[in-house]
Amino acid sequence: MKATKKLGLQTVAFSRPVAIVSSASCVGPLEGEGPLRGSFDVVYPDMLNGAGSWEKAEVGMFKDAVQTALGKGKHSAQSVDFLLAGDLLNQCISANFAARDLGIPMLGLYGACSTMAESVGLGSALIDGGFAQYTVAAVSSHYASSERQYRFPTEYGGQKPPYCQYTVTGAGAMLLTNGQNIPGLAPRITHFTVGKIVDLGIKDPFDMGSAMAPSAADTILRHFSDLGLQSDHYDLVLTGDLAYVGSSILSELLHQSGLELGNRLRDCGLMIFDRERQQVFAGGSGCGCSASVMCGHIMETFKQGKLKRILFAGTGALLSPTSYQQGETIPCVAHAISIELCDDRALGGGTL
Amino acid sequence: MIFLKAFLVGGIICAIGQLLIDLTPLTPAHVLTVLVVCGGVLSGIGLYEPLVKWSGAGASVPITSFGHQLVQGSLRELETNGIVGVLGGIFDLTSSGITAAIIFGFFTALIFNPKG
Numbered sequence: 001m002k003a004t005k006k007l008g009l010q011t012v013a014f015s016r017p018v019a020i021v022s023s024a025s026c027v028g029p030l031e032g033e034g035p036l037r038g039s040f041d042v043v044y045p046d047m048l049n050g051a052g053s054w055e056k057a058e059v060g061m062f063k064d065a066v067q068t069a070l071g072k073g074k075h076s077a078q079s080v081d082f083l084l085a086g087d088l089l090n091q092c093i094s095a096n097f098a099a100r101d102l103g104i105p106m107l108g109l110y111g112a113c114s115t116m117a118e119s120v121g122l123g124s125a126l127i128d129g130g131f132a133q134y135t136v137a138a139v140s141s142h143y144a145s146s147e148r149q150y151r152f153p154t155e156y157g158g159q160k161p162p163y164c165q166y167t168v169t170g171a172g173a174m175l176l177t178n179g180q181n182i183p184g185l186a187p188r189i190t191h192f193t194v195g196k197i198v199d200l201g202i203k204d205p206f207d208m209g210s211a212m213a214p215s216a217a218d219t220i221l222r223h224f225s226d227l228g229l230q231s232d233h234y235d236l237v238l239t240g241d242l243a244y245v246g247s248s249i250l251s252e253l254l255h256q257s258g259l260e261l262g263n264r265l266r267d268c269g270l271m272i273f274d275r276e277r278q279q280v281f282a283g284g285s286g287c288g289c290s291a292s293v294m295c296g297h298i299m300e301t302f303k304q305g306k307l308k309r310i311l312f313a314g315t316g317a318l319l320s321p322t323s324y325q326q327g328e329t330i331p332c333v334a335h336a337i338s339i340e341l342c343d344d345r346a347l348g349g350g351t352l
Numbered sequence: 353m354i355f356l357k358a359f360l361v362g363g364i365i366c367a368i369g370q371l372l373i374d375l376t377p378l379t380p381a382h383v384l385t386v387l388v389v390c391g392g393v394l395s396g397i398g399l400y401e402p403l404v405k406w407s408g409a410g411a412s413v414p415i416t417s418f419g420h421q422l423v424q425g426s427l428r429e430l431e432t433n434g435i436v437g438v439l440g441g442i443f444d445l446t447s448s449g450i451t452a453a454i455i456f457g458f459f460t461a462l463i464f465n466p467k468g
Contacts, residue, residue, distance in 0.1 A: 047467070144466070155466055158380045159373055204377070 005128070008226025010193050010219075016346050017188035018124035020339070021134075021175040022073030025149060025296035026065045027288070028143065028169030030280075034273045037295035040170075042070045047144055047169055055093060058142035058171075062087070062098035064145070065171035069295070072166050072177040075131035080104045080175070081132035084123045086115040087140045088167075088287060089149055094140050099205050104136065113212075113241050114195070115139045116172060116291040116336040117314030121192035123176050124337070133178055140285030150205065150321055164206035165243045165285035168272060172291025174251060179344040187302040190244035190347065193226065195219040197318065199331040199341040206323045207247025208332075209269075209282055212315040215332035217253035235263050235307050238298070240314040241269035243283030270292035290314050302341050309340045328341055354408050361403060362408030384415055393420030396427075421445040 005012050020109065024041045034042030036276040042064055044057075051057040062085075070077060086109035087094035099106040111118040119137035126132040144154065146167040179188060198215035216239050224231075247267045254261060268290040269283035294312060301307045312331055315335040324330070365387070372383045391414075394400040400420040403411040411417060422442055428442025443450065 050466070152380075153466070156380070191359075 007191075008222070010196070010222050011226035012121075012125065012192050012194075013227075013347055014124055014128040014190060014192070016025075016128065016179040016344070017129050017190045017340065017342065018176050019179050019182040019344070020187045020299065021177050021182065022069050023172065023174040023295035023299045024065050024068035024072060025070065025170065025172045025292035026061050027171075027292050027296075029059075030143075030166075030278060031168055031170055031272055031284075034278060036293065036297045039300050040292060041065075041072075041296070044169075045233070045345055047142070054142055054144035054148065055089065058087065058089070058094040058140055058169075060095045061142070061169070061171045062094050062140040063101060065140065065173040065291075065295070066098065066102055066104075066136055069136065069138070069173035069175050072282050075134065075175060076105050077102050080134045080136050082123070082126060082136065083233065084109055084119040084126075084135060084137045086110050086119060086287065088112065088146050094142070095138070098140075101302075111287075111314070111333060111335065112316030112318050113283065113285060113287045113290065114314035114316030114333050114335050116294060117337050119238070120174055120176070120189060121194070121335055121337050123174075124189045124192060127176055127178050127292070129147065133181070135176050136173055137176065138171065138173035139287040139291045140151055141167055141288035143167045143169045143286075146227045146286060150319075160281060161206050161208065162281055163245045164281045165208060165241065165283055166273070166280035167268060167286040168241075168269075168284045168289035168292065170272075170286070170288030170292035171294035171296065172288065174295055183344045185341060185343055187339050187341050188344075189337055190340050191223070191227065191336075193219055193223040193336040195222075195334040195336070197331045197333050199329050201325065201329045203324065203329050205319055205330065207245070208241075208285060208317040208330070209243045210249055210278070211246075211317050212332040212334070213242055213246040213249035213253060213329040216246070216250050216313050216315045217257070218336040219334040219336050220250075220254065220311070221257050221259060223311060223313075223338075231260050231262070232264075234264060234309050234311045236288075236310040238265045238294075238310060239265075239266050239334075240270075240287075240310045240312075240316075241283070242267045242283040242315055243269040243281075243285060245274065245282045245308045246315075251305060271297070287314075287316075302339070305341070309338065311336055311338050357407040357446070358410030361407035362414055363410075365411070365414040365416055387415045388419040388422075390425045391416030395420035395423040418446060418449070421449075 123135035425444035429437025
């Protein structure tokens with residue numbers, strides 16, 4: 001049987017766009033002082049937030065994001081069918097440990113920093129397929145827990161190159177539902193483009209922007225060609241965490257392929273921090289980066305009616321501390337979801 | 353004059369370390385080990401001691417002097433106790449430094465929490 005909801009090579013179209021009921025973002029102190037400070041639901045005064053370790057602080061932040069999103073959508077955890085969640089730590093401990101207390105049936109995901117796009121895409125697919133009425137997509141990352149796992153603990157005092165990125169301390173959660181449950185104007189997920197793993201041979205674990213940019217270009221170009229879109233179709237094409245180095249490479253790659261997005265192309269890693277004022281090297285990274293920008297600022301902008309249609313491409317560097325110590329290159333992936341502010345309507349299988 | 357000499361020698365050793373960090377994929381731990389080994393080798397062929405005499409703290413403060421002390425401790429014990437002394441004497445001259453690092457590290461960890 002033909003996959004009736006699949007368009008082109010890598011894109012699925014939801015027959016009835018999946019509505020975003022509510023979203024929440026919780027961030028650490030540095031993010032809370034950044035350019036998007038007004039858009040976060042919770043800003044913690046310090047990175048530990050009263051917990052005994054960075055990892056415990058991240059679990060707490062994850063739970064806060066999910067509970068705040070549920071609270072804003074006036075829903076209880078019991079009414080949610082599935083939680084699709086992930087983070088950057090080994091065995092996804094932040095998401096799994098938070099889900100231990102949340103009591104929502106849980107599917108753990110790992111797509112590194114692309115996990116927000118992956119979880120929203122899969123959560124929408126479960127709803128559109130009729131397997132769920134409500135799903136929550138949530139992810140988190142924490143600067144200090146990531147440093148401990150991927151690089152060196154801060155106490156070690158290692159120097160960093162200027163092109164490296166600063167892992168965002170943040171969590172974001174989105175409550176999704178069947179489009180019919182919210183008939184009026186709401187941001188809705190219409191398409192999901194699943195990325196291929198792209199690896200052009202970058203080995204430096206500090207240079208993730210350069211490693212991830214080709215995968216972002218691959219997925220964005222594939223999305224535009226799968227759906228036959230013009231370059232001005234979206235108000236905004238938002239990448240997850242390419243930061244300064246990766247964003248420059250991405251615009252160059254898109255330009256070479258003839259897709260001119262101009263000012264429409266932006267990056268969450270550059271939006272969340274002010275690189276002039278804050279010491280974040282090339283910009284933000286981590287799955288909490290795109291999650292807190294998407295669930296905070298972008299959803300807010302949708303609500304104000306300033307955005308009509310966006311493409312969000314979450315970018316992930318799929319390295320592990322073991323793989324790069326063994327001299328392996330860094331495979332990367334980008335998943336894209338398109339979000340449109342519209343009334344409930346049927347798209348119809350296989351057509352736009 | 354000793355200040356200038358110390359500045360020059362100490363500065364050159366640190367500049368080598370910085371260049372290793374900036375220009376090679378070595379981590380800070382690798383660089384530290386490289387410098388310790390270099391100090392040990394220079395000490396073994398008799399070049400480090402004159403450098404300490406000439407530049408004072410310029411050669412005795414950087415981590416290369418740790419390698420120098422390891423080798424000198426071994427050589428000294430080799431003279432008095434024979435071949436077993438090579439192993440026995442290795443931490444002779446450096447024991448106070450190592451113990452101080454452990455004790456101060458322990459108390460610092462007890463008192464302070466990392467801020468991220």
